[in-house]
Amino acid sequence: xxxxxxxxxxxxxxxxxxxxxxxxxxxxxxxxxxxxxxxxxxxxxxxxxxxxxxxxxxxxxxxxxxxxxxxxxxxxxxxxxxxxxxxxxxxxxxxxxxxxxxxxxxxxxxxxxxxxxxxxxxxxxxxxxxxxxxxxxx
Amino acid sequence: xxxxxxxxxxxxxxxxxxxxxxxxxxxxxxxxxxxxxxxxxxxxxxxxxxxxxxxxxxxxxxxxxxxxxxxxxxxxxxxxxxxxxxxxxxxxxxxxxxxxxxxxxxxxxxxxxxxxxxxxxxxxxxxxxxxxxxxxxxxxxxxxxxxxxxxxxxxxxxxxxxxxxxxxxxxxxxxxxxxxxxxxxxxxxxxxxxxxxxxxxxxxxxxxxxxxxxxxxxxxxxxxxxxxxxxxxxxxxxxxxxxxxxxxxxxxxxxxxxxxxxxxxxxxxxxxxxxxxxxxxxxxxxxxxxxxxxxxxxxxxxxxxxxxxxxxxxxxxxxxxxxxxxxxxxxxxxxxxxxxxxxxxxxxxxxxxx
Numbered sequence: 001x002x003x004x005x006x007x008x009x010x011x012x013x014x015x016x017x018x019x020x021x022x023x024x025x026x027x028x029x030x031x032x033x034x035x036x037x038x039x040x041x042x043x044x045x046x047x048x049x050x051x052x053x054x055x056x057x058x059x060x061x062x063x064x065x066x067x068x069x070x071x072x073x074x075x076x077x078x079x080x081x082x083x084x085x086x087x088x089x090x091x092x093x094x095x096x097x098x099x100x101x102x103x104x105x106x107x108x109x110x111x112x113x114x115x116x117x118x119x120x121x122x123x124x125x126x127x128x129x130x131x132x133x134x135x136x137x138x
Numbered sequence: 139x140x141x142x143x144x145x146x147x148x149x150x151x152x153x154x155x156x157x158x159x160x161x162x163x164x165x166x167x168x169x170x171x172x173x174x175x176x177x178x179x180x181x182x183x184x185x186x187x188x189x190x191x192x193x194x195x196x197x198x199x200x201x202x203x204x205x206x207x208x209x210x211x212x213x214x215x216x217x218x219x220x221x222x223x224x225x226x227x228x229x230x231x232x233x234x235x236x237x238x239x240x241x242x243x244x245x246x247x248x249x250x251x252x253x254x255x256x257x258x259x260x261x262x263x264x265x266x267x268x269x270x271x272x273x274x275x276x277x278x279x280x281x282x283x284x285x286x287x288x289x290x291x292x293x294x295x296x297x298x299x300x301x302x303x304x305x306x307x308x309x310x311x312x313x314x315x316x317x318x319x320x321x322x323x324x325x326x327x328x329x330x331x332x333x334x335x336x337x338x339x340x341x342x343x344x345x346x347x348x349x350x351x352x353x354x355x356x357x358x359x360x361x362x363x364x365x366x367x368x369x370x371x372x373x374x375x376x377x378x379x380x381x382x383x384x385x386x387x388x389x390x391x392x393x394x395x396x397x398x399x400x401x402x403x404x405x406x407x408x409x410x411x412x413x414x415x416x417x418x419x420x421x422x423x424x425x426x427x428x429x430x431x432x433x434x435x436x437x438x439x440x441x442x443x444x445x446x447x448x449x450x451x452x453x454x455x456x457x458x459x460x461x462x463x464x465x466x467x468x469x470x471x472x473x474x475x476x477x478x479x480x481x482x483x484x485x486x487x488x489x490x491x492x
Contacts, residue, residue, distance in 0.1 A: 008167050009230060009257065034231035039255045044238035051244045055237060058250055060159035088156050 010135055012063040015043040015052045017080065020070035025098065029065060032124045038063075038131070049076055053083030056093060062135050068099040073109065081113050092136040096127070139174045147178045150277055155247060158277050162252055165269045176269045182276035184429075186218075189281065189412060190297030192288035192325075193306030198332040200239035202306065202399035202408075203285050207249055208242040209405050210281050217243075218250045218274035220267060222286040222296055225255040232256075236285065250274060264295035265439060268432075271299055294325055299432070301425060302415045304328045304408070307346060310338035323349065326392050328411045334396035334404065346394050354391060390418050452480050 014030045016023050023045055033040045041059050043052060056064050064084075066077060077097060084090040090113065097109055098118045106117045115134055118127055146164075149157030161179075164172045191206075193199050200221065207217045219240070225232035234253035243249040254270065256263045267284060274282050286296045288305065297303045305326035323329075329346050331339050393411045397404035419425040453459050465471050 008169075009255065011163075030233055034226065034233050035229055037226075037229040037231045039225070039232045039234060039253075041234045041237055041253055044241075048245065054245060054247060055251075057155050058159050058252055059237070060156075060163040 010038045010063065010131065011041070011059065011061045012038050012065060012131070013041045013043060013052070013056050013059060013061040014065045014067065015047060015055070015080075016045050016067055017047055017049055017052055017076045018068070018070055018072045019046065020068060020072070021045060022069050023067070025069070026067045029067070029098065029124070029127070032128065033065075033131075036128045036131075049079035050083055052080050053087065053089075056080075056084060057087045057089050060089075061093065062138075063094045063096065063131055065096045065098060068097065068101070071100070073097060073099070073101055074105060077109060077114065078112055092138055094131065094134055094136055096130075098122070098127075139178060140171055143171045143174050143178065146175065150179070150273065151182060153278070155250070158250060158273060159252070161273045162254075162270045165273065166254060166257075166266050168266075172269075176272060179272050179276040183272045184275065186271075186275040186279050186282045187416060188271055188275075188300045188302075189283050190300030190303040191283060191285045191306065192294075192297045192303065193330075193332075194308065195287055197306040197308045198399045199285050199287075199306055200236040202330065202332055202397060202405075203236075203283055204240045204242050205399055205402040205405045206283065206408065207240070207281075209402070209409060211243065211246065211249065215280040216248045216278065218252075218271075218277070218279035218282045220252050220254055220270055220274070220282070220284050222254045222256060222263065222267060222284070224287060225257050230257060250277070250279065264299065267296050268299040268436070297325060301419060301428065302327050302412050304330050304412065306330045306332050307342060308333055309336045309342045327390060327415045328408070329392055329394045330408060331394065331396050332399050335398050339396065343394055343396060350392050350394070390415065390424075448484070449480060452484075456480070 012033050014026050014033070016026055026042065030040045030042050041055065041061065043055055047055075052064070052066070055061075064080070066073075066080065068076065081090060081095065084093055084095075095114045096116055096118065097114050099120075101109065101117050101119060109117055116130055146157050146161055150161055161175060163169075164175055189206075191199050191203055203219060203221070207219060210217050221234070221236035223232055223234045223236065232255040234255060237251060237253055240249070240251050243251070252270065254263070254267060271282055271284065284296060284300055288294070288297075303325050305323065305328075307323075307329055309331060329350075331342050331346070333339065334343075393414070395404060395408045395411050397408055399405075416425075419428070453462070456462065462471075462476055466473060466476070
């Protein structure tokens with residue numbers, strides 16, 4: 001092994017935004033990402049969109065996974081995206097949303113810049129595969 | 139230096155969060171150009187006060203760092219925090235869980251918090267952390283806190299990048315034999331008994347003070363040897379932790395501070411203790427001495443890395459390490475002969491140039 005070799009590792013922020021107090025899914029995905037060899041930062045519960053932006057910017061994550069079960073995705077996700085744009089972090093962050101999202105909202109989220117929406121019952125391997133294939137080149 | 143690197147350095151010095159974040163990533167990944175980057179930042183470093191915080195898992199490091207940061211912010215300082223967490227030796231994956239406890243500072247962009255994974259890399263992580271500290275220093279942070287789990291030599295190297303090291307010891311963390319063991323307790327400039335509201339904390343404080351006293355009496359380098367000879371304090375003396383003025387001349391006697399991180403009790407005392415150590419370091423000239431030692435180590439480490447890179451390429455040119463191993467297994471040669479063989483031409487080159 002050469003000492004000069006780069007040591008790239010996929011960094012992910014698993015985020016809970018807003019009042020939604022259920023983070024079992026976020027824990028499960030954090031663990032699955034860890035076992036896939038990613039470096040995972042978990043935000044903790046009840047974070048404001050700007051808190052998530054701060055974490056994503058400072059940690060320079062490749063992937064931002066937002067888990068939302070409360071139905072507030074249409075107000076919270078755009079705020080996060082705006083914040084990322086403000087810090088020039090939007091272009092090279094892969095944004096994923098997980099949780100209960102009605103079909104009619106999915107198109108809007110994707111329009112905004114969310115790469116994919118993963119609903120209940122999505123296989124973990126599918127999400128991990130998606131990250132591996134779509135992680136932004138830098 | 140490439141235009142990219144120049145741009146990144148300029149943005150960082152201009153105070154762009156994203157540039158600082160990207161710089162640390164480059165350092166962590168050892169991306170091409172990262173050395174130029176650190177090189178360019180070097181002249182802008184040297185103004186920050188670097189504090190290392192370590193201790194066993196569950197000692198309350200993150201919560202205390204959070205409150206420490208909050209207090210520094212209240213006093214008008216800007217703060218950078220680097221939290222190092224272990225990674226899986228099998229997959230390289232990691233959950234970097236300390237950010238969650240930085241609740242008091244969330245949303246405050248004048249606190250730059252960055253998680254780093256050990257990436258299963260012996261030695262390399264301390265270089266990366268030291269370089270990330272330089273990035274935060276060049277960015278203009280007044281206080282930089284490096285937090286790591288004190289679980290092995292690797293972590294001890296990391297906190298050594300700090301001017302002052304605080305070691306957290308939870309109450310009731312074992313009998314006195316634990317405090318006799320080598321390692322983590324030897325690196326502390328300040329000991330913090332966190333969770334001091336729990337039963338057993340008095341005893342832990344007492345044990346730490348005895349340990350410090352004992353280290354002073356047995357003539358550790360820091361205490362200047364024979365100083366204490368004639369009037370040794372009895373073991374277990376209640377005054378054991380109280381240092382006199384003579385001690386300050388001879389060396390630093392680690393202080394013991396009690397805190398309850400969850401409600402910020404004792405955080406002011408801790409800041410005083412850290413400041414006292416800093417003052418001692420600065421007045422005694424040890425801060426300069428430490429900086430010199432660190433620079434020497436840095437030069438040596440970089441040279442070792444470069445040399446081992448050279449040697450790896452030479453090994454590849456000679457058919458790779460596997461082929462050489464096979465020839466040793468087959469009894470054709472031995473590792474010593476191979477080493478001599480590979481290094482000899484390099485020696486010759488250096489001799490010729492002299």
